[in-house]
Amino acid sequence: MTEHTTHTPGDSPWVNPLRDPRDLRLPRIAGPCSIVIFGVTGDLARKKLLPAIYDLANRGLLPPSFGLTGFARRDWTEDHFRQFVKENVQQHCRTHFNEVTWNQLAEGIRFVHGTFEDADAFERLSNTVAELDKDRGTRGNHAFYMSIPPRDFPLVAQQLANCGLAKSNGDAWRRVIIEKPFGHDLASAKELDRVISEVFDPNSVFRIDHYLGKETVQNLLALRFANSMYEPIWNSNYVDHVQITMAEDIGVAGRAGYYDGIGAARDVIQNHLLQLLALTAMEEPVSFNARDLTDEKTKILSAVRLPKDLAAHTARGQYSAGWQGSRPVVGYLEEKGINPDSTTETYAAVRLDIDTRRWAGVPFYLRTGKRLGRRVTEIALVFKRAPHLPFDSTATQELGKNAIVIRIQPYEGVTIRFGSKVPGGTTMEVRDVSMDFSYGRSFTESSPEAYERLILDVLLGDPPLFPTTQEVDLSWKILDPIEDFWSTLGQPQPYRAGTWGPQEAVEMLARDGHRWRMP
Incomplete structure (x- = not known):
């Protein structure tokens, strides 16, 4: 068996983490x-x-x-x-x-x-x-x-x-x-980094965000930068808004000791969803090595702007008793190990803006929650309507906005939603249809699990898929003011288990003339 050398962090171009960059037909072996x-x-x-x-x-x-x-x-x-x-x-x-x-x-x-x-x-x-x-x-x-x-x-x-x-x-x-979590706010993250860096060389510290090891997250880079049809429309000229969702249908599932006091925003938005936002919005990197990827993600996180009115453009909730599928489930405050007076949110949604030429005026909506309608993680770019529709208004009553949806879990793939004529009849009627790409149907080889990929990267010393200290700090700078504002509000708004979150999250998008996708 051929022995493969360990990669020096930042020096080699990013490729499929299970393939040898010298010959993509060969696997990379630790x-x-x-x-x-x-x-x-x-x-x-x-x-x-x-x-x-x-x-x-x-x-x-x-x-x-x-x-x-x-x-x-x-x-x-x-x-x-x-x-x-x-x-x-x-x-x-x-x-x-x-x-x-x-x-x-x-x-x-x-x-x-x-x-x-x-x-x-x-x-x-x-x-x-x-x-x-x-x-x-x-x-x-x-x-x-x-x-x-x-x-x-x-x-x-x-x-x-x-x-x-x-x-x-x-x-x-x-x-x-x-x-994760890398601290619970910016101050604790900096202190944790100081302590770890005193013991380990900073280039030897790997912060795991398992979402970055998922096949579809990496396919986002391929979708954007390997296809000429997407890049011209991947900007504010065509994109109306972006929704990034991580929904879970489970409750705290035995994690009460960890979860209570942490909440949905610290648990998911600070790491997973802000990383997905950075990959969605970043400019094309010079190469796919760790340094160049980090540079582009850092630029985006540095350009994120919080809404001026946090009350109008953030939402938080806490699930109450309801039905998950066909079985009844208890509310968060009735879960074993949860303080009955807890103000920890199990649902969080925020609007963020990115002050760059590409994304000026395009709101990014991030949401996550437990005990929602079903388990799904996706990135949806929702496009502006065509400036002119040469049809009768009755012909386009069922026509929504075009969208590109990157499905990260559980059914990994990409869906493109567009308008098409309804077949038959002598009149023109246009309705939304979807064109679907699924990993499971398109490739015979199974995707490695995220932790396989990330553990192998650590053993090879290859860091492109790991958040840096600077990315972590910038993420906390985004979230800390929101958490400080929420800490003044008392109890989160309840939402029934099995639904899609609190009413204030619906109103948050409605103020901007939008509505949440139903995945």
Whole structure:
């Protein structure tokens, strides 16, 4: 098997993260390395991280000299931990479970018992990765995945520094992977960055936003910049407004301890939706390497302007009891672990404007919520009406505005909505129709799961899909004034579970002469 060199951050052009840029017919394969997961018994690790690592191995994208170490307070033996990994891989992996792949992966699995306060546990961790270097040939290359609450980041980082695991040494690298949220406001984000940067080299810090690993998010770049038909109309001359939606049909789903006090805006808008806005609105980058992509996204986030009247152009809500599908569900305040007086929003919507020549006068509407009509994430560019319609008014009564809709989940693809003549009859009648592209129908190869792509990028040292410190700070600068305003308002407006949010969100768009799409 050919060994592939690790990519230096920012130096190589962006390509399909699972393909070698020197020959796109070849996969990109990580070099000798290991990954240490803190919080390995949590939901994220069980349902996403461990299956993603197995799927990478099953696709042949991890080397034989790979190690996986779990760190947790459970008093487990390594055999017990291997069985735990196997059970979760079998339950959640996306590729076929292969005993040969599993056996090779299992040989490199280790477990360290301890708490984050236990310095001796981190010494055992240091000895464990040294053993992997010796027995598995990982060559001192180790990534540390912090699948833990943000409050524990500084402690774990300092413990890694104290036992000599944080700094790269010669050709051997050390990297840290941080899950969102990156702070809870600008001040805390800056403090978190300061603490992490004191321990790890800034180029070795990877902030995970799993939405950026989704196939359709990256296809947005292909749609815009690989096709000449879209770029001429991707601006304020033709676009009326843009809607970016992330709707969930679930409630807090056992995350009450995390979610209450955080809310929909901090949980989703600050990271996922503002990143989608930046990718939708940015100018064409010079290349698709990390530096050039970041430059263009940063320009957009710097140009975002908040509405002057936050009361009129923001909305927040909190779901009440209702029906989700065919079953009754309780309201947010009745969820287990939620303070019955909580003012945390489970729905958030904001209007943002972008002060650039391309987007002047085009409002961007961002919304997210729990217990909404169905699970969907999409970006919709809604176009202005044609300046003149040479038809009788009765012929176009059912004609709406043209739209390009990029569906990110669950049915990945692109829909184009346009007007077409209704067949039959002697009169002209125009009605909306849709032309649909679906990944599932158009490609035979399955898309890698977002965490597969992002974990592989970390092991390769390839950062295009990871938000930078500057992007994180700019996102908080956008959201903090909105959160400060909302903190003066008291209880969010209730909306019934299974509906599409509070009435004030409908009124927010109606003031501008628009209405929300029904995905």
